Structure formats: structure tokens, C-alpha cells
Amino acid sequence: MKLHELANYGLEVRGDCDINGVVSDNRDVKPGDLFAGVPGERVHGARFAQDAIDRGAAAILTDAAGLEHVPDGFPVVIATDVAGILGSVASLAYGEPTKHLRSFGVTGTNGKTTTAYMLEHILSKLGSTVGLIGTIALQIAGREVPAKLTTPQPADLQRFLSQLVHAGGSDVVMEVSSHALAQRRTDPIVYTVAGFTNLTQDHLDYHDTIEEYFEAKALLFSADKSQTSVLWTDDEYGSKLHERLLDEGRDVLWVGRTIRPGMGWQVEGDASFTLTGHGHDPAGAGLRNAVSHGDRADNVYECRTGLPGEFNVANAALAAAMVLAADIPGTRDAIADITPVVPGRMEVLAKRPRVIVDFAHNADALEKAMSSLREDTAGRLITLTGSAGDRDAVKRPIMGRVVAEGSDVFYLTDDDPHSEDPAKIRAEIRAGAEGLVEIVEIGDRAEAIHAAIADAKDEDTVLLAGRGHETIQDVDGVEIELDDRVEARAALARRHGQ
Numbered sequence: 001m002k003l004h005e006l007a008n009y010g011l012e013v014r015g016d017c018d019i020n021g022v023v024s025d026n027r028d029v030k031p032g033d034l035f036a037g038v039p040g041e042r043v044h045g046a047r048f049a050q051d052a053i054d055r056g057a058a059a060i061l062t063d064a065a066g067l068e069h070v071p072d073g074f075p076v077v078i079a080t081d082v083a084g085i086l087g088s089v090a091s092l093a094y095g096e097p098t099k100h101l102r103s104f105g106v107t108g109t110n111g112k113t114t115t116a117y118m119l120e121h122i123l124s125k126l127g128s129t130v131g132l133i134g135t136i137a138l139q140i141a142g143r144e145v146p147a148k149l150t151t152p153q154p155a156d157l158q159r160f161l162s163q164l165v166h167a168g169g170s171d172v173v174m175e176v177s178s179h180a181l182a183q184r185r186t187d188p189i190v191y192t193v194a195g196f197t198n199l200t201q202d203h204l205d206y207h208d209t210i211e212e213y214f215e216a217k218a219l220l221f222s223a224d225k226s227q228t229s230v231l232w233t234d235d236e237y238g239s240k241l242h243e244r245l246l247d248e249g250r251d252v253l254w255v256g257r258t259i260r261p262g263m264g265w266q267v268e269g270d271a272s273f274t275l276t277g278h279g280h281d282p283a284g285a286g287l288r289n290a291v292s293h294g295d296r297a298d299n300v301y302e303c304r305t306g307l308p309g310e311f312n313v314a315n316a317a318l319a320a321a322m323v324l325a326a327d328i329p330g331t332r333d334a335i336a337d338i339t340p341v342v343p344g345r346m347e348v349l350a351k352r353p354r355v356i357v358d359f360a361h362n363a364d365a366l367e368k369a370m371s372s373l374r375e376d377t378a379g380r381l382i383t384l385t386g387s388a389g390d391r392d393a394v395k396r397p398i399m400g401r402v403v404a405e406g407s408d409v410f411y412l413t414d415d416d417p418h419s420e421d422p423a424k425i426r427a428e429i430r431a432g433a434e435g436l437v438e439i440v441e442i443g444d445r446a447e448a449i450h451a452a453i454a455d456a457k458d459e460d461t462v463l464l465a466g467r468g469h470e471t472i473q474d475v476d477g478v479e480i481e482l483d484d485r486v487e488a489r490a491a492l493a494r495r496h497g498q
């Protein structure tokens, strides 16, 4: 792309050159790139313009304030909102990759990663070459890069999408965080299908109120961000969003155990469940996607998931309904079994005692994980968790109370303290749990895991919650290797005298 082409999009362009790619971190610059100097919360990215130029940047995109860091006469593009326009600029530079892809975006407080893996699993069975973007990793065509953010920054995202297209990709599945939506990281993507899992308290350090958090999530379902919406509506905010989208005349499908107005899918059963289509489209042709293939006249789909927990039925039903909404032939067989391997999500490491690693790190996820495990635990439910520092502190005593109410023994330990005093974080969690349950407080998480597993009887369940797939613990800027699954396996080996 030539730099001057950006003038067609209302941007002020000074000078001209060829642009090979777009990056917003100077350390990633390759010769011929457009370096975007984005004003951040900590630093104005344009401060790194000279280093980017030394690395071969062909031009700089920045705002009026950033211009002072750009040498006179160097090719430059000036925007008023660099972060907001960055995705569109990168999309143009990379040949508008999403025009060549079917795209699925999932948002919600809990279940994004799991639902995204389920979508990838179903689409792969349908013969698609799928890219997966989320908290754990970015995956394309068998290549995997660890993720820095749940939803990448705009230029990184568009570059990844273009690599996916070049690798022959047909579909992309993405987790879309509320931060990404508020910061317009996914612009200008218009998802083929957008899905909503649920909304409960989290991230109130970033969004001031839960309503603001909800409005950020709701952005994904506006006409400029998605074509069709599929919402899990057995959720206060899912049903609120559904009513809103129906009022706005948007293309929306509900999925849940309770029948709603408009078109949607009712879920019945547990791990093996049926999806039954309800409602009629305005043309009176029946459930839109159910009638488009001859084999779906009965509107009933038999599905199952091998992932434990009632919430995984919700995730599987949402994933299935999203693929149905995309109207891909062969979906009936592809959704019959929805059991992907999701790292650190209800991952079962041992059966006696049952040891499970799960990423639950807020009150709602903890409550749901514990109640689903409680049902088939003959002995005690031992829950081990902490809470990350420098993040939503309001949730800590609530998490403490939920763990106390849902388990028999509470191993209170550290998560990623970041720059906070870990003892203070533990005290805040403890405040919600004190007097309600037996608490064993051991700050060192590896030690706590070993103690919890040594303490367990064969009929007990040990839930190691909060860190899931994570392998690095950040203690005041020092990165320590810590993987709950590695520690649990070592503790199990020690227990079995190996």
C-alpha cells in the first residue's frame, strides 16, 4: 500500500512511501513498516519514533502531540484518535483480511475461551482451516504463539488475520474482551456471528460500573461490529441485551433453557442435550437456519459435551447455535460431540483424589465450578485460590465468601500479586470467608498445592482455581515459573510414593 492512499480515509498524510505492514510497538518494527505512535496510559508511543526509524520504519502514524517526536520531513500520517483508527489503517495495509474470512467473536465475563475452543473444534470438523485468537494463544494452521492479551492490539490483530488468510484460513474464532471493545481494538471487523456468554462482576478497576462494563460488551452486537448475534439468555444481562436487540430489529437468536420471544434454541438435558429451534422469521419460513437445509426440518439437534460442569453445557449450546447461525452444511454431525481440550479449564489431573485445575478467578465462575463439582464429590470439596494484585479489589471478599460457602476446606494462597502486598490481598479475601469455613493460609502457591493434595482423602475433590493454563507468576516485577498443573502432578506423584 502507498502511504498517500490513507488520505482517502480522511487522514492528513505528509510525504509518501510504500507500506509493508503496521506495528504499534517499536520493538516489533521491520523495514518498510508504518509505526503507529499511540498515546497510552503510561507513555506516548511516538516517543519511540526515532528508534522505530532506526529499525527501518518507512513512516509514522501519530497524533498532533506525537508529532514533536517525528523528525521534520519524515513521512507521517496524522490522526486525532490514533488508537481508534489503527485497526482500519492496518486492515487496509494488510489487504482487508476479514473480507476473506468467516469470523466468530465471543464476549462475556466467563466462558469466552471455552466457547472459542468449542467453536474451533466444531469448525475444524466441518473441514475449515480455523485461526483461534484468545487468552491462551494465537493459533493458525498448526502454529501457536502465546497470547499477550486476550484480544490483541489492532495492528497485531490485523497482521495475524492476514497471516491466517495467507495460510489458507477460512474462519477465525476470537475472544473479544470488554477492554478491546472499549478501546476499538477489533475495528473494523464486522463479525459474521457474535456470541454472548454471560455478564457478572469483574474488571471494575477498568469499567467504573457494571452498567458501563455491560455497555462495552454490548458494543460487539451493534450493526458496525456483527451481522448476527447469538446470546445465552439465561443470564440477566443476556436477556436484557436480547430485548434491546429485538427492539432495534437486529438479527438476533437466543439460546437457553427458557423459551424467549423471537427466534432461538431451547436447551434441554445435561451433558447430552438437545437444541430445539423456536420462533419464526418475518418471512414466515420457520427458524431461518433450520429450514435452509433439507435435513433440518425437525429443528432438533442432538449434542453432547464431555467437559464437566453445567456451565459447559451453556458454552457448548452457544457454540453450536453460533455455528448453526452461520448456516454451514454438515453442522448436524459436527455439533453431535463438542469436547475440545481446553488448557486449564476444568482440566482433570487425577481421579482419586479428584484434582481439577480451573481458571475460575471471579465469584460467579468459582461458584459455578464448585457447585458442579460438589454434585459428584463423595468426600470433601477442597478449594485452593487467591486473587491477582493490581486488579479489581472489590471482588476479593466476595470471592472469599463464595469459596467459604461452596467448599469444606479453603486453601487461601497467592495468585499474581503484581506490585501489591500478597498478604494484604489474602487478608481481603479472608475477610469474606472468616468463620464460615476451615481456612488454611499458605502464601507460597506451590507449597499450598502440595499441602492441599497431601491433605486430600481419595474420595475428596481438590479444585485448584484461578490460574488455569498460566505458567508465570508475577511477584512485583519478578517472573517466577509456576504452573498449577506441574505442581499438582508433582504432588500427586509424591502422594503415590513415586
Ligand SMILES: CC(=O)N[C@H]1[C@@H](OP(=O)(O)OP(=O)(O)OC[C@H]2O[C@@H](n3ccc(=O)[nH]c3=O)[C@H](O)[C@@H]2O)O[C@H](CO)[C@@H](O)[C@@H]1O[C@H](C)C(=O)N[C@@H](C)C(=O)N[C@H](CCC(=O)O)C(=O)O
Pocket (backbone or CB within 6 Å): 024, 025, 026, 027, 037, 038, 039, 040, 041, 042, 043, 044, 045, 046, 048, 148, 149, 150, 151, 152, 153, 177, 178, 179, 180, 206
Ligand atoms: C488498559 C490496557 O488495555 N492497556 C494496554 C495498553 O497499555 P497503555 O495504554 O498503558 O500503553 P503504554 O504502555 O502507555 O504504551 C503506549 C504505546 O507505546 C507503545 N510502546 C510502549 C513501550 C515501548 O517500549 N515501546 C512502545 O512502542 C505501546 O505498544 C503502546 O502502543 O497497551 C499496551 C500495549 O499493547 C498493553 O500491554 C496494555 O495492556 C495492559 C498490560 C493490560 O493489562 N490490559 C488488560 C487490562 C487487558 O486488555 N485485558 C483484556 C482481557 C480482560 C479479561 O477479560 O480478562 C485483554 O483483551 O487482554
Ligand SMILES: Nc1ncnc2c1ncn2[C@@H]1O[C@H](COP(=O)(O)OP(=O)(O)OP(=O)(O)O)[C@@H](O)[C@H]1O
Pocket (backbone or CB within 6 Å): 108, 109, 110, 111, 112, 113, 114, 115, 135, 150, 175, 197, 198, 311, 312, 314, 315, 344, 345, 346, 358, 359, 360, 361, 364, 365, 366, 368, 369, 468
Ligand atoms: N458459561 C460459564 N459461566 C460461568 N462460569 C464459566 C462459564 N464457562 C467457564 N466458566 C468458568 O470460568 C473460568 C474461565 O473460563 P474461560 O477461560 O472459558 O472464560 P473467559 O471468559 O475466557 O475468561 P477470561 O476472560 O478471564 O480469560 C473457567 O475456568 C470456569 O471456571
